[in-house]
Amino acid sequence: MTMAKANQAAPVPRASLTARAPDFVRSYGIFIFLIAAIVVTFAISPAFLSGANVSNMLMQLAPLGIVVIGQTFVVLVRGLDLSVASVMATAAVIATSFGGQNSDAALIFLACIGMGAATGLANGLLVTKRNVSPFLATLAMMIVLQGLRFAATQGAPSGNIPSLFRQLGSATLSGMPYNLLVMIVVAILFGILLHRSAFGRRVYITGGNPVTARLVGIAADRVTILCYVICGSLAALAGLILSGFVGVVDNFVGRGFELDSIVAAVMGGVALSGGRGSIAGALAGATILVVLSNAVVMVGMPVQLQIIVKGLVIIIAASLYVRPARA
Amino acid sequence: MTVQSSSLRRFFRGSQVGLFVVIGLLILLFVIGVSVSDRFATSRNILNVYEQSTGLALVSLGQTLAILTGGIDLSVGSIISLSSMLTSGLINGNPSMVLPVIAGVLLIGIVIGAINGGIITVTGVHPLIVTLGTGAILQGITLLYGLGPTGKVPRGFDYFAYGRLPAGFSVGATFALVVFLLAAFLLRNTRTGRHIYAVGDDPHAATLMGLPTRRVIMLVYILSGFFASLTAIYLVSRFGVGQPYTGANYTLSSITPVVVGGTMLAGGRGGVLGTLLGVYLVSLLNNLLNFLDVSTHFQLVAQGLVIIAAVSLYVEKRRIA
Structure with a gap:
C-alpha cells in the first residue's frame, strides 16, 4: 500500500529512534486527551463516573483492547488487518457449535485460537510471499471467512455458549469485569514480548526499515507473518469473550471492530507507516473510543452523534501525529 | 518529461496485464456458464447482467481514480447513503423538484469530495484514515436526517435504472459504459490524466517536477464524491426510495473491480477499462452462481477467492524507502 510513501517523509532511522526517545506531546498527548x-x-454528567457506568465501560473496553493489541503488532510492520471482525464472529460461531458444556x-x-492463527498465517503469507497489499489480503480473508461462516450456519x-465463557465475558469481581482481567494479562504478556524481547525489537526494525532489517540478518518475512498470526489469534480470543458478553450468537459478532481497532491504534500513536508506537498508547486509544461513545449518550446527545x-x-488525532513526523 | 514517459510506459504495461487477466477470467466464467445452462448465453440473460452492473460501475469509476493516485476513498458508501436519502427526501414525490434536487445532490457529492481532498492535502493524513473519518461523520449525518427509508420519487424516475434503449440495452448501464470510455480517453490523452498517473507513481517526484500534486489529489476525490452521488441517484431510481444504509456495502465492494482489473493499490498503474471489465466480471460471477444454484452464502466465498486469485497474479511494485 501507499503507507510506505508517508514514511518517505520521515527519515526512517529517526522514526525508530523516536519510538524509544519520544517527544512529550506525541507520547503523552493521547493520555492528556483521555x-x-x-x-x-x-x-456535564456526574453519573458518567458512577461505579455502574465505569464497570460497564471497562467491560466494553476489554474485547476491543485485546483486538487492538494484535492490530498494533500488524500495524508496526506496515500492515493492517481488516479480517479481525470476521475472525471474532467465526470464533463466536465455533463457541456455540459444541454442546455448550463447560467440559x-x-x-x-x-x-x-487455531482458527485465528490459521487466518493470520494466510494473511501473512499473502502479504509476504505474494506481496499482496495488506488491505486487500485481509479484506479477501474477511470475505472468505464470512462466506464460510454463513455456509456453515x-x-x-x-x-x-458454555457458562464458563458467559462468566468470563459478562461477570464482575466486585465491580471489576473478568474480561478486563483477561485483557490486562494479555497486555502484560504481549507488552513484554513487544517491548522487552528480541522478537519485539525485530518487529520495530522490520516495520521501521525493511531494508535495514534484511541487511542485519532479520528474517523480515517470518517476523511479519508472526505478527499477523498474533493478531488473528488475539482476535479469536476477543471474539470468544465478546460472545460471552453478548450471550446470543449471530453472524456479525464484532462488527465494526476492524475499523475501531485500527482507529484506536492510530489515535494511540501507532504509525501506519510502521515501526512506531506502543501497546500502552494503543490501549489508551481504545479507551478514548469507548469513553467518547459513552460520553455522547451520558451528556444527552442523540446516539447518531456517536459516529460523528x-x-x-479520528481525523483530528491522526493529523496531530502527522505534523511532528514531517518537521 | 521523463516522469511522464515512464509513467506512460508503466500505464500500458500495467493495464495490459490487468486486461488480459480479467478477459481470461470473463471467458472462463462464460464457458462455465454455457456448459451449465442453456439459458445462460441468451441475450436476455446477458442484457440482465449488463443492467445489474450499473451501480457498481459508477461508484468504482471514482474509486479507480482515487486509487490511481495512491489513495483510497472509504467514504463512498456513506456519500451514497446520504445522497440517496436527500434525493428521495427532498423530491418527496414532487416532479418539479426532480431536476433541482439531482443538481443539488451531485453538488453535495462534489463538495464532500473537495472536503476529503482538502483534508488529505492540508494535513497529510493517509487517505484511508481521512475518508474513514469523513465516512463515519457522513453516516452519522445520514442517520440524523432519517432512520428509515425517507421520501418518494415521482413516476418515471425509474427510467435511469429500468429504461431500455433499442435492442434492449439498459439506459443506466449504457450511460455508465459511455462515461467509462470517456474517462479512459481523457486519462490517456489529457495532461491532467497523465498527472494522475505521475502523482500515484511517485508523489515526491511529481512535486519536484512541478506538477500540481495537490490539485490532482483534490480532483480525484471530487470526482469520487460526484460518482458516489450519481450512484445514489441510480439506486433511488432502482428502489424508488432512499435508505440510510443503502451505500454501506459499496465502500468495500467498489474496491474489488478496481483491483481485479489490475489497478495497483500503491498507485500509478492500472486504468478504468480494467475496472469496467472487473465490474462485468463481478456481475457475471453473481449471475453464474445463481445459475449454479449455489447457496448465496458461497457467493461471498467465491468473491473473496476471485480477489485473492486476481491480486496474487499481479505483483505490487515494491516500494523501498
Missing part, C-alpha cells in the same frame, strides 16, 4: 475527555464529561471449554478455546447460527464524534476524533 483525561480531559473524562473530566469534561464528568463535569468442552478447553477444546473450544484451542479450536478458536445456513445464515442462522444457534446453540449455547468518532469520525471527527
Whole structure:
C-alpha cells in the first residue's frame, strides 16, 4: 500500500529512534486527551463516573483492547488487518457449535485460537510471499471467512455458549469485569514480548526499515507473518469473550471492530507507516473510543452523534501525529 | 518529461496485464456458464447482467481514480447513503423538484469530495484514515436526517435504472459504459490524466517536477464524491426510495473491480477499462452462481477467492524507502 510513501517523509532511522526517545506531546498527548475527555464529561454528567457506568465501560473496553493489541503488532510492520471482525464472529460461531458444556471449554478455546492463527498465517503469507497489499489480503480473508461462516450456519447460527465463557465475558469481581482481567494479562504478556524481547525489537526494525532489517540478518518475512498470526489469534480470543458478553450468537459478532481497532491504534500513536508506537498508547486509544461513545449518550446527545464524534476524533488525532513526523 | 514517459510506459504495461487477466477470467466464467445452462448465453440473460452492473460501475469509476493516485476513498458508501436519502427526501414525490434536487445532490457529492481532498492535502493524513473519518461523520449525518427509508420519487424516475434503449440495452448501464470510455480517453490523452498517473507513481517526484500534486489529489476525490452521488441517484431510481444504509456495502465492494482489473493499490498503474471489465466480471460471477444454484452464502466465498486469485497474479511494485 501507499503507507510506505508517508514514511518517505520521515527519515526512517529517526522514526525508530523516536519510538524509544519520544517527544512529550506525541507520547503523552493521547493520555492528556483521555483525561480531559473524562473530566469534561464528568463535569456535564456526574453519573458518567458512577461505579455502574465505569464497570460497564471497562467491560466494553476489554474485547476491543485485546483486538487492538494484535492490530498494533500488524500495524508496526506496515500492515493492517481488516479480517479481525470476521475472525471474532467465526470464533463466536465455533463457541456455540459444541454442546455448550463447560467440559468442552478447553477444546473450544484451542479450536478458536487455531482458527485465528490459521487466518493470520494466510494473511501473512499473502502479504509476504505474494506481496499482496495488506488491505486487500485481509479484506479477501474477511470475505472468505464470512462466506464460510454463513455456509456453515445456513445464515442462522444457534446453540449455547458454555457458562464458563458467559462468566468470563459478562461477570464482575466486585465491580471489576473478568474480561478486563483477561485483557490486562494479555497486555502484560504481549507488552513484554513487544517491548522487552528480541522478537519485539525485530518487529520495530522490520516495520521501521525493511531494508535495514534484511541487511542485519532479520528474517523480515517470518517476523511479519508472526505478527499477523498474533493478531488473528488475539482476535479469536476477543471474539470468544465478546460472545460471552453478548450471550446470543449471530453472524456479525464484532462488527465494526476492524475499523475501531485500527482507529484506536492510530489515535494511540501507532504509525501506519510502521515501526512506531506502543501497546500502552494503543490501549489508551481504545479507551478514548469507548469513553467518547459513552460520553455522547451520558451528556444527552442523540446516539447518531456517536459516529460523528468518532469520525471527527479520528481525523483530528491522526493529523496531530502527522505534523511532528514531517518537521 | 521523463516522469511522464515512464509513467506512460508503466500505464500500458500495467493495464495490459490487468486486461488480459480479467478477459481470461470473463471467458472462463462464460464457458462455465454455457456448459451449465442453456439459458445462460441468451441475450436476455446477458442484457440482465449488463443492467445489474450499473451501480457498481459508477461508484468504482471514482474509486479507480482515487486509487490511481495512491489513495483510497472509504467514504463512498456513506456519500451514497446520504445522497440517496436527500434525493428521495427532498423530491418527496414532487416532479418539479426532480431536476433541482439531482443538481443539488451531485453538488453535495462534489463538495464532500473537495472536503476529503482538502483534508488529505492540508494535513497529510493517509487517505484511508481521512475518508474513514469523513465516512463515519457522513453516516452519522445520514442517520440524523432519517432512520428509515425517507421520501418518494415521482413516476418515471425509474427510467435511469429500468429504461431500455433499442435492442434492449439498459439506459443506466449504457450511460455508465459511455462515461467509462470517456474517462479512459481523457486519462490517456489529457495532461491532467497523465498527472494522475505521475502523482500515484511517485508523489515526491511529481512535486519536484512541478506538477500540481495537490490539485490532482483534490480532483480525484471530487470526482469520487460526484460518482458516489450519481450512484445514489441510480439506486433511488432502482428502489424508488432512499435508505440510510443503502451505500454501506459499496465502500468495500467498489474496491474489488478496481483491483481485479489490475489497478495497483500503491498507485500509478492500472486504468478504468480494467475496472469496467472487473465490474462485468463481478456481475457475471453473481449471475453464474445463481445459475449454479449455489447457496448465496458461497457467493461471498467465491468473491473473496476471485480477489485473492486476481491480486496474487499481479505483483505490487515494491516500494523501498
